[in-house]
Amino acid sequence: MTLATEPFILNIGPLHPSTHGVFRMRVVLDGEIIQDVEPVFGYLHRGVEKLFEQRTYKQNIPLSDRLDYVSAINNNWPYVMAVEQLANISVPQRAEYLRVIMAELQRIASHLLAVGSVMNDMGIFFTAFMYMFREREKIVDLLEMVTGQRLLYNYMRFGGVSQDIPTEFLPALDRFLKVMPGYLDEYDTMLAGNEILLSRTKGIGVLKAETAINNSASGPLLRGSGVNWDLRKSAPYSVYDKFEFDVPLGTAGDCYDRYIIRMAEMRQSLRIIKQAVEQMPAGKEKTPTPLRLRPHAGETYTQVESPRGMLGCYLVSDGTEKPYRCHFRAPAFINLTVLKELLIGQKLADAIIIFGSIDISMGEVDR
Amino acid sequence: MSTAFLLPATIAPDWPGNFWWHLLIMTVLLIAVLMISVIMFIWLERRVIARFQARVGPNRAGPFGLLQSFADVIKILTKEDIIPALADKPLFWIAPAMAFVPVLMILAVIPLSDGLQLADINVGVVYISAVSAITAIGIFMSGMSSNNKYSLIGAMREIAQLISFEIPMLLALAGLVMASSSMSISGVIGAQTIPFALTQPLAFVVFVIALLAEINRTPFDLVEADSELTAGFNTEYSGMKFAVLYLTEYSEAVVGSILISTFFLGGWRGPFLPGIIWLVIKMLASFFVILWIRSTIPRFRIDQSMKLAWKTLLPLAMFNLFIMAVKTVFAPGLTNWVAVPVYLAITAVIIIYWARFMRPGRQSVGI
Numbered sequence: 217m218t219l220a221t222e223p224f225i226l227n228i229g230p231l232h233p234s235t236h237g238v239f240r241m242r243v244v245l246d247g248e249i250i251q252d253v254e255p256v257f258g259y260l261h262r263g264v265e266k267l268f269e270q271r272t273y274k275q276n277i278p279l280s281d282r283l284d285y286v287s288a289i290n291n292n293w294p295y296v297m298a299v300e301q302l303a304n305i306s307v308p309q310r311a312e313y314l315r316v317i318m319a320e321l322q323r324i325a326s327h328l329l330a331v332g333s334v335m336n337d338m339g340i341f342f343t344a345f346m347y348m349f350r351e352r353e354k355i356v357d358l359l360e361m362v363t364g365q366r367l368l369y370n371y372m373r374f375g376g377v378s379q380d381i382p383t384e385f386l387p388a389l390d391r392f393l394k395v396m397p398g399y400l401d402e403y404d405t406m407l408a409g410n411e412i413l414l415s416r417t418k419g420i421g422v423l424k425a426e427t428a429i430n431n432s433a434s435g436p437l438l439r440g441s442g443v444n445w446d447l448r449k450s451a452p453y454s455v456y457d458k459f460e461f462d463v464p465l466g467t468a469g470d471c472y473d474r475y476i477i478r479m480a481e482m483r484q485s486l487r488i489i490k491q492a493v494e495q496m497p498a499g500k501e502k503t504p505t506p507l508r509l510r511p512h513a514g515e516t517y518t519q520v521e522s523p524r525g526m527l528g529c530y531l532v533s534d535g536t537e538k539p540y541r542c543h544f545r546a547p548a549f550i551n552l553t554v555l556k557e558l559l560i561g562q563k564l565a566d567a568i569i570i571f572g573s574i575d576i577s578m579g580e581v582d583r
Numbered sequence: 584m585s586t587a588f589l590l591p592a593t594i595a596p597d598w599p600g601n602f603w604w605h606l607l608i609m610t611v612l613l614i615a616v617l618m619i620s621v622i623m624f625i626w627l628e629r630r631v632i633a634r635f636q637a638r639v640g641p642n643r644a645g646p647f648g649l650l651q652s653f654a655d656v657i658k659i660l661t662k663e664d665i666i667p668a669l670a671d672k673p674l675f676w677i678a679p680a681m682a683f684v685p686v687l688m689i690l691a692v693i694p695l696s697d698g699l700q701l702a703d704i705n706v707g708v709v710y711i712s713a714v715s716a717i718t719a720i721g722i723f724m725s726g727m728s729s730n731n732k733y734s735l736i737g738a739m740r741e742i743a744q745l746i747s748f749e750i751p752m753l754l755a756l757a758g759l760v761m762a763s764s765s766m767s768i769s770g771v772i773g774a775q776t777i778p779f780a781l782t783q784p785l786a787f788v789v790f791v792i793a794l795l796a797e798i799n800r801t802p803f804d805l806v807e808a809d810s811e812l813t814a815g816f817n818t819e820y821s822g823m824k825f826a827v828l829y830l831t832e833y834s835e836a837v838v839g840s841i842l843i844s845t846f847f848l849g850g851w852r853g854p855f856l857p858g859i860i861w862l863v864i865k866m867l868a869s870f871f872v873i874l875w876i877r878s879t880i881p882r883f884r885i886d887q888s889m890k891l892a893w894k895t896l897l898p899l900a901m902f903n904l905f906i907m908a909v910k911t912v913f914a915p916g917l918t919n920w921v922a923v924p925v926y927l928a929i930t931a932v933i934i935i936y937w938a939r940f941m942r943p944g945r946q947s948v949g950i
Contacts, residue, residue, distance in 0.1 A: 224732065225732075226732050227732075228735075232808060232813060233809055233813060234810045234811065248736070248885055248886075337810045337812060337883070338881040338882060339801060339802070339804070339808065339809075339881045339882025340878075340879070340880070340881050341632070341801060341878060342630075343635055343636045343878045343879060344634055346636040346637055346638060347636070347637060350637055389677070406879075410880070410881065412802055412880055412882075412883060412887075413881050415883075415887055416881060416882075416883075416884060416887075442828045454674055482818075490789075524731060563884055563885070563886070565738070565805075565809055565811050565882075565884045565885065566884065568810055568811050569706065
């Protein structure tokens with residue numbers, strides 16, 4: 217005798233503790249096994265790209281902070297670079313170094329949040345999360361020292377950065393650079409060898425390199441599958457060609473590799489910051505730009521490596537003081553395209569972890 | 584130190600209706616003990632876990648935040664009591680009581696001190712395991728009746744978990760019964776001149792793990808897995824009914840730590856201090872271990888937890904039974920301290936050897 221069965225449709229989100237914002241997955245379940253997934257997004261759509269067309273070039277910088285609100289400084293960068301290219305603004309060397317230092321600090325903060333929330337999805341009941349926030353707090357303090365803000369920094373300007381670092385910043389950064397490797401070691405001892413953590417992440421959500429490339433995934437998701445593609449190395453922008461650092465690569469492409477890569481990238485970021493502090497020249501932090509900036513008509517595409525992957529900005533100018541079109545290549549959004557392939561056939565509990573390991577930020581996905 | 588003032592035996596045996604006085608006093612006492620411990624355990628849990636997580640925890644209401652739980656209770660009781668429109672109303676109403684009452688019933692056979700016991704029935708061990716399983720039915724009812732898909736999955740998991748972990752738990756207790764040649768709880772305590780945690784360490788390990796699953800504590804809190812199922816079986820509950828379910832959870836934790844102390848740590852037995860103080864000390868120690876596990880270990884996936892029950896705990900419990908059987912037949916008098924290291928060594932060898940084959944998550948069983 218066979219029992220009549222019907223698909224069990226479960227809505228995960230948009231109000232759900234593990235969807236990292238207002239993402240929604242419409243999941244078809246068979247018992248605990250996922251048969252089909254339909255991602256639904258747009259709940260946080262604010263029309264940012266249209267807003268860019270309504271404001272002047274300078275007014276748009278704080279808007280770009282609000283794309284990916286957990287790595288605001290990295291989000292300023294492609295937009296600022298695009299305008300600099302169109303308007304032929306040169307950036308002082310010191311400003312480039314300041315940008316690198318701040319962006320790498322921001323990358324560590326973002327990765328801490330990403331790893332911490334995956335641990336939360338796994339059910340460590342906030343312990344790992346709180347520990348990582350302890351260190352993120354130190355970074356936020358550093359960023360606050362320079363910019364005066366704690367979440368959306370509005371730091372970059374055309375031709376430089378908004379302000380130079382205060383005198384107390386470098387000693388504080390030095391203290392942070394000294395203690396942070398110890399904290400990362402602490403995480404490794406507490407998490408990386410945990411048998412349950414291994415069993416929950418190893419071999420779960422395996423993303424093949426080919427699939428990742430075909431879906432144009434980027435960032436830790438792509439590098440977890442073993443593809444060596446980091447814009448800081450592959451197509452160096454700013455002053456990244458002057459630093460020595462490695463690009464950590466995964467082998468299996470599972471959740472564990474993505475976790476390990478984020479941990480390793482934090483160490484590499486520390487290396488970059490250390491070198492940047494040593495090499496940073498004296499000088500001005502900003503080239504003066506006209507208040508009413510009117511770049512030449514034309515278009516450009518710039519990209520940086522944000523904590524989530526390749527963050528691009530496509531900017532079209534028609535010679536007026538407002539952009540004609542501004543489009544962002546949001547890495548979190550494009551990384552989400554592999555979600556369906558990763559989730560089908562997995563268990564419900566794993567789906568949450570896989571989704572968390574992609575590390576999205578809804579502000580960037582929905583824009 | 585005399586504890587005579589605590590004993591109901593101080594009521595003269597020829598007092599008319601002695602049985603009823605005993606019943607009344609003990610019932611009131613047990614409910615009071617349970618309620619006070621629940622309130623204190625909630626406070627303790629929040630403070631201890633806060634310490635684990637580098638936080639402070641509730642410290643505003645009353646000294647050390649001791650009144651926080653009272654404030655929470657008042658808040659919960661004044662909340663609107665919502666029943667979902669399509670819920671199965673009778674089941675929805677009765678489920679919290681169905682879950683809570685059995686927990687209270689377990690306490691009836693537990694001696695809080697020497698002779699301070701509501702009923703010393705001669706099949707106490709069987710009674711406890713039978714009654715404790717009813718709680719799961721209550722939780723299943725609450726999940727099934729609330730017409731919520733998260734709750735339904737939670738309910739499904741609860742039953743799967745109950746069936747799997749009840750068996751190793753009972754087998755672990757069978758070793759105790761064999762060693763103490765009595766099924767009454769006071770008989771089991773009476774046999775513990777050396778606590779069973781030392782003479783049957785294997786059973787101790789199995790029992791504690793199975794108990795964690797029975798009371799839905801991390802790493803087996805799949806039923807309310809907050810990162811996947813929002814709140815699991817109690818998603819739709821609010822107001823008084825939610826309070827009762829919450830009370831059930833913590834009563835289970837209290838009774839769970841009482842069971843650990845009674846079965847394996849010698850119950851009220853101990854030098855110098857009155858029995859009830861010893862019981863409280865042992866309870867707190869057991870509860871601390873439960874909290875420690877909760878704040879540091881990620882959650883199992885459902886198939887991994889099933890696998891742990893059937894492939895690891897069940898054989899280990901059987902090993903323990905085998906060792907006890909051999910001991911009872913060939914060396915019945917062997918319960919002195921010399922034997923303890925032998926038991927511990929055997930346990931360590933078996934667990935380490937078994938763990939090499941049984942790593943959770945390397946493969947999955949269908950559910």
